[in-house]
Amino acid sequence: xxxxxxxxxxxxxxxxxxxxxxxxxxxxxxxxxxxxxxxxxxxxxxxxxxxxxxxxxxxxxxxxxxxxxxxxxxxxxxxxxxxxxxxxxxxxxxxxxxxxxxxxxxxxxxxxxxxxxxxxxxxxxxxxxxxxxxxxxxxxxxxxxxxxxxxxxxxxxxxxxxxxxxxxxxxxxxxxxxxxxxxxxxxxxxxxxxxxxxxxxxxxxxxxxxxxxxxxxxxxxxxxxxxxxxxxxxxxxxxxxxxxxxxxxxxxxxxxxxxxxxxxxxxxxxxxxxxxxxxxxxxxxxxxxxxxxxxxxxxxxxxxxxxxxxxxxxxxxxxxxxxxxxxxxxxxxxxxxxxxxxxxxxxxxxxxxxxxxxxxxxxxxxxxxxxxxxxxxxxxxxxxxxxxx
Ligand SMILES: [Zn+2]
Numbered sequence: 462x463x464x465x466x467x468x469x470x471x472x473x474x475x476x477x478x479x480x481x482x483x484x485x486x487x488x489x490x491x492x493x494x495x496x497x498x499x500x501x502x503x504x505x506x507x508x509x510x511x512x513x514x515x516x517x518x519x520x521x522x523x524x525x526x527x528x529x530x531x532x533x534x535x536x537x538x539x540x541x542x543x544x545x546x547x548x549x550x551x552x553x554x555x556x557x558x559x560x561x562x563x564x565x566x567x568x569x570x571x572x573x574x575x576x577x578x579x580x581x582x583x584x585x586x587x588x589x590x591x592x593x594x595x596x597x598x599x600x601x602x603x604x605x606x607x608x609x610x611x612x613x614x615x616x617x618x619x620x621x622x623x624x625x626x627x628x629x630x631x632x633x634x635x636x637x638x639x640x641x642x643x644x645x646x647x648x649x650x651x652x653x654x655x656x657x658x659x660x661x662x663x664x665x666x667x668x669x670x671x672x673x674x675x676x677x678x679x680x681x682x683x684x685x686x687x688x689x690x691x692x693x694x695x696x697x698x699x700x701x702x703x704x705x706x707x708x709x710x711x712x713x714x715x716x717x718x719x720x721x722x723x724x725x726x727x728x729x730x731x732x733x734x735x736x737x738x739x740x741x742x743x744x745x746x747x748x749x750x751x752x753x754x755x756x757x758x759x760x761x762x763x764x765x766x767x768x769x770x771x772x773x774x775x776x777x778x779x780x781x782x783x784x785x786x787x788x789x790x791x792x793x794x795x796x797x798x799x800x801x802x803x804x805x806x807x808x809x810x811x812x813x814x815x816x817x818x819x820x821x822x823x824x825x826x827x828x829x830x831x832x833x834x835x836x837x838x839x840x841x842x843x844x845x846x847x848x849x850x
Pocket of ligand 1: 698699700710711712713714717719720
């Protein structure tokens, strides 16, 4: 007779997950939840304590009897290094194992200088932020970069910014200084992850749309980031719009929403209309002044973006669409025309409970998202078991 499958035994990684989530916080609870014997629980908990991932706490003695020892996830038991790179703004930080920023720095670096300049600068900054902390406390690295990323490889594909980043495999470069797991995703996906966990943890389907120099989206579906087969999901910038005016996009197609309605496109249109608009701040000033021509151009861009989002909403049925990026943050008229078109053109069921909101965390969501991405990986039961092996 073939043996019946027994439930697989809970590993140390599983035990850590139960303690982290608060599902079981004493040795007795762990035994009950996992079905492991007392010595087996003891062995696994001992390993986790030894590796600094779990600490014991004794509650204040209650009346009578010995108080049970509570097990807690030790957020101070290591750090992760994170960096959210933008085309112009970059944030670098060291976070604890709960994703809290312990030390950080923001600066303007021109990522167009290429990986040979930017990556060493990031690693130097992490070194400085780590200070005297032992380097073996570093458990992982999480990065967001302004390029399409083949996620599994950490390879930048089509760089939205500049050719010098195209085809760069980032993890081996970081490994020369920090030999830990390195996770790299595109800047919009890390914003989506950060905004989801940080501001909308109760929602399982969310779309984060960044309207900035470029247009892109990060999709949370069923509580997880949706990357697609290789990592290109959410690249809504190259979906064509109707009546775009025949603008040639840098991808080679015509009338992509990115080429028609991004921050770059707005500046081009305004200059063509004879306005003095060199940067997004200039457009903001024109919008504030109520300049009629500017308002018309901004509203038209909003309609184009709304048209693409309406299609995405029909496919994905998110409960929240978050609009972020400096263009979305600055322009009320853009956001209202996006909302108007999405509500009009998406199906009734898809919009019944749909909320379209401004980003609550702003650019800060990037660092939080990088931390969540790397922590989800390095604290997963599989990764913890590998570490303890
Ligand atoms: Zn395009």
